[in-house]
Amino acid sequence: MKRARNPWIALALCLWLLPLAAKETPAAQKPPGAAIASGHRLATAAGHEILAKGGNAFDAAIAVSATLSVVEPVSSGLGGGGFFLLHDARTGRDVMVDARETAPASATPAKYLAANGDLDEDKAQNGPMSAGIPGLPAGLVHLAQKYGRLPLSVSLAPAIRLARNGFEVYPRLVDAYGERREVMERFDGTRAVYLADGDAPEAGEILLQPDLARTLERLAARGFDGFYGGETAQRIVADVNKYGGDWTTSDLAGYRVKERMPIRFKYRDWDVVTAPPPSSGGVALAEILQMLEGWDLAKLDEPHRIHILTEAMRRAYRDRTIYLGDPDFVKMPIAQLTSDDYAAGLRAAILPERATPSAMLPGQPTPLEGDHTTHFSIIDRDGNYVAATQTVNLLYGSGMVAQGTGVLLNDEMDDFALKPGTPNAFGVMGFDANSVKPGKRMLSSMTPTFMTGKDRVAVLGTPGGSRIITMVLLGMLGIEQGLDPQQAAALPRFHHQYLPDTIYAEPNALSPATVAALKSMGHDVTQATRTWGNMQIVDWDRRTNTLRGGTDPRNPVGAAEVVRSH
Structure with missing residues (x-):
């Protein structure tokens, strides 16, 4: 599958403007077969x-x-x-x-x-x-x-x-x-x-x-x-x-x-079920998406849409750093972190035309984990x-x-x-919530997720270390706006994780004009030399009773296949 020279521009209209179909779905309806998407065809x-x-x-x-x-x-x-x-x-x-x-x-x-x-x-x-x-x-x-x-x-x-x-x-x-x-x-x-x-x-x-x-x-x-x-x-x-x-x-x-009981929340008309601690993914997704409900993203130009997304990412990753760990060892304010009221408070501090330097948010640096998952x-x-x-x-x-x-x-x-204040190979800094103890589970960013709308169910996730959460986020936003699994898996990616205070972007994900506009708002932008992630998505359109699968085109050996019942 070839990628467009500027895939963000090519997919932007689909991403933000495609309508969702609406029709009552029979409660007892079952899928017409089975769909599987994974990182290897075998x-x-x-x-x-x-x-x-x-x-x-x-x-x-x-x-x-x-x-x-x-x-x-x-x-x-x-x-x-x-x-x-x-x-x-x-x-x-x-x-x-x-x-x-x-x-x-x-x-x-x-x-x-x-x-x-x-x-x-x-x-x-x-x-x-x-x-x-x-x-x-x-x-x-x-x-x-x-x-x-x-x-x-x-x-x-x-x-x-x-x-x-x-x-x-x-x-x-x-x-x-x-x-x-x-x-x-x-x-x-x-x-x-x-x-x-x-x-x-x-x-x-x-x-x-x-x-x-x-x-x-x-x-x-x-x-x-x-x-x-x-x-x-x-x-x-x-x-x-x-x-x-x-x-x-x-x-x-x-x-x-x-x-463990999953993290559950609503984003617009979608019910989201996602990973709880010791994954940090579900909490961060809930924070980001509930912050985003304050904007009509489809009406924003590309630089302002990315600015708002970046500011939401920044705040959620800050909380990830400070609060989250193994729930069998650490008490965490999960109800507060995933509440609408808390998201509203974070949203109120986002400036529509100006980046918030991460140094102005209280806390410490966040992990940048490996993407080999x-x-x-x-x-x-x-x-x-x-x-x-x-x-x-x-x-x-x-x-x-x-x-x-x-x-x-x-x-x-x-x-x-392993040592407070000392980063590991990926920039992880030490905190009590994620300190090592016998029998304890280490914090993760893995974010397997379900989305259920009026007429559609989507099952998705990806590897990518600390970028997993933002990749799943972008895939969910694509699905919410009507992209099929393959389109959502192929979306260009950008990422902010509080510290380092920069927007990471895949090659060609952001146009030169968008990069310039983001820099004028006070953002630092780092253009990567390679792509990242390996997203796998399947969905069930209950209105048409069809199954679809999408596998990340960045991975040549992945495969998504639908087999109909006989």
């Missing part, structure tokens, strides 16, 4: 394979998630974690399954400091000390036991097959390996996977992962105990400790999935929905594959505030 195909075997959206989510763990190790895997936002059509219930990683029992801030007291970035970002206790396998088991129709042995079969038989290496895996090669080749287990034929992966080669296939088979056969106990757990703990980590089998055996969206024939975002944090996570398991471990410990 994962999308795996989800449809499981639906064809009688599974529901939750079974398909297991298949898509596990397949992404095999074919997209640069972004996610069994050694990482994620959030699964679910809508159960039978009960009408929405819930978020929190499978975020946790800190091991041995974790203390002091362990991440060098002899001179500075943050030891290598320990925080690379190898076993950087890894949190994985949550994704427990999340898959939880989905199967509580929401799915099929046994894990069926839902995990596509991933097991691909791990054993291999898949074709694509350029992103090669490029990311080049960036992380020095770290990855420190570990025997990683070399056994990625240097199995004697040299680094090349595009077009077949990557085989027989150890990962066996790990998935143990998970399929024994459920939770197949990963968090027995051979898999013993091998992971042994290799982590061999390279200087400090895990016990009790760390793994004690991991628990959490079910993945997302998928599903609607099934029964009207169940899944929006799932999963990650291992940096490219290839910690770089360490636990020997004999094929499990690439995350480096999510770097998402904690």
